[in-house]
Amino acid sequence: MKNEKYYRDEVPENNPTFEVDRRNFVKLLGGGLFIYFQLGEFLTGVSAEAEQRRTVPNDYNAFIHIAEDGKVTCLIGKIEMGQGIITSFPQMVADELDTPLESIKMVMGDTELCPYDAGTWGSLSTRALGPVMMTALAEARSVLLEMGAEQLGVSKDEVTVENGVIFIRNKKSKKVSYGELAKDKKIEKYLEVKPKAKDFSEYKIRGKSFNHADGVAKVTGQAMYSGDFRMPGMLYAKILRPPSHGATLVSADTSEAEKMAGVSVARDKELVAILHADPEKAEKALEKVKADYKFNEMDVDDKTVFKHQLAFKSEARVIKSVGDIETGKKNSDFIIESEFYNSYVAHAPMEPHTALGFMEGDKVVVRASTQTPFGTQDGIARELGLGLDKVRVIPPFLGGGFGGKSAFRQAIEAARLTKLTGKPIMVQWTRKEEFFYDAFRPAAVVKITSGANASGKITAWDFSEYFAGSRGSDTIYDVPDAKTTSFSARDVHPFATGAWRAPANNTNTYARESQIDMMAAKLGVDPLEFRLKNLKDERMIGVLKAVAELFGYTPAKGPSGRGYGIACGFDAGGYVAHIAEVKVDKATGKIEVVRVACAEEIGFCINPEGATIQLEGCITMGMGYALTEEVKFTGGKIHTENFADYQIPTFSWLPKIETKILHKNEPPQGGGEPAIICMGGVLANAVFDATGARLYQLPMTPERVLEALAKVK
């Protein structure tokens, strides 16, 4: 069925007009109806540190405003980086308030105006912030109905609302609009009672497909990213960088650079920056800076990293344990022991980290490409020794994040330099800097010992992940004796690592689904049948069956020679299953992905079009970490400097992509991440099915494929 589509021609504000503080912003909004509420209970992911610094607001920290023209301004602390909440959030707001979608205006992520939010990650916007907002909006709607009824001289039970117009149920001509209620007055309402938000059956706008609200802004070049703002006297800063992680600056001689016209140097402890109105001139001058460093690097590289990790002293934490693993092993007719490896992977968003800092009196303002404006505000305040009221962070559109823009070093640099010089300072990282300072997805090892009996039931499952992170490490299968252990250690990595789209889960799902496939093959059972036989979770079974139907899968034991792979998993509240078809060139080791089908269930899907786009994006992006993406390094020296050294998926890679979203009247879950977690496993399993070769390491480069092929008897 083709999705119904709606269009919004309006270019979203994207914050640039709101250069006023909160008090003035409220003043600017003028009259109308202000409905204040609390988002205090929305505390998901607030770090202990942030909590210490910031009294999480339990006053009326959030509000919506209804203007005389009926426009509804809604403020949230989230940002837009392509995941599409700029489109889906207004759907939720309009639907809950019963006001036209076009009337909703979003203000996002501005620390001065918007309610506190830890960050835009973990696919949490819809599933965690959503319910709290909806409850508040339901209350706001109830207040509006009360006011409307009063105006119309009837009781609240006698009125209802459609499209922002309140009317008497049996006398539609007696009506008053939200805007009219707000006319010529300024009304402030403070919400206490919490009526229930709407039931799925009452949704009118949620569940329908909408095109990107920011589409026109983005195809015309009008959408503003951090690097696109210009200010009088603005200077570009090019910062002196160490040659490797672990190197510390001993001395820097900037005298040659300073001889160049228009150059100035800003220096604060280890921070040495060349400033110029022209970024290319600043870059040229930076090349003339002579610097000495002291080195203290780890003895590890991209080849020895897994050995290094397994030898590293780490702390074990049992994530889950059921039954007794030794009993499970005894009950098994066979045991398979495996070790899986996954490399460091870069976020590589198309927009490198960028920030523009400027002073507004004694206040530092930074427009930053960040997934966590409030975390960035905290970081800047701490670094500069300022109160939070003296730091404002405004995030415009982000040119991709994927977790990488949870780190905000560039914003601190811009803040420090603007504080130091008093001038507007643009820090726009080069691609090389972006690769150097990226908080990579950690390299990791997963060890699995598993057993099954002859009738095809999994009897033992012992899963240990080293440095991947525990998300997605629990087995999704029904095993009587199972144990999941997470090993972690500080300082195991020679550089920063961090959350990468569905953190940990890509590695864990790759390992688990590979192992499951190996067990099915050992039993001589079709891998789909084996999975279904060992699953109890109906929602997981649901997506597996759906993807099999979508793909037109017919059972066969592996390796069937067809090149079909299967994988399934759970992330951010969402269930996903994939089936892929590959061709492997046995002479070159090159893998061609022919088809990928994916079924996903994320509860009630607010915007199916947006969710489908995320699915396609996950599949496409996920092929990269499965097949080519790997950061090369020696100690703290990063050899990956630009896209020539780091192959991300391109147009010629495209398989035929088929997607299906299963609709369920369950609370909405995250949709930006789940569908990427299976890509390593599904392609590894497809390679096995095509050739009989098992790939124990990602990415599956041609060399590794050839090595694995050589081992096939």
Added chain:
Amino acid sequence: MAETIQFELNGKKVEMPLDKDQTLLWALRTNFNLTGTKYGCGEGYCGACTVLMNNEAVRSCTIRMEEVAGKKITTIEGLAKNGKLHPVQQAFVDNDALQCGFCTPGMVMNAVGLLEKTPHPTRQQIVEGMEDNLCRCGAHVRIIDAIESASKAL
């Protein structure tokens, strides 16, 4: 007297002092405040900075201003005419062929350049023509669909 150069920018004659080290990308972004053309890699690998030079798609980060003298440059800002989106822009909107939008101006300009040369490309020709423009969000499938539908509309 500093040497100056003249060229046509989005349909208007412009003149500026010549700086032989300056690239077209940064001249557009700093001298003309045309920030729709993006910096993505600075070495011509990603295509986020793609503009048209005499109707041909080029990487503005690799073009020195000397080469621009007398040429006709079109950027993403110069594509829509009288408030009406160019068919390629419209097709990107209709097909939702974008996510974060950062590669989008370069994608659109490269597609316009491709259709200038090959007005009715096959899907394979679209893939080959777009191959060197990078997108990290994974909007590729829709970008191909958009270019295909734009080629029919042109």
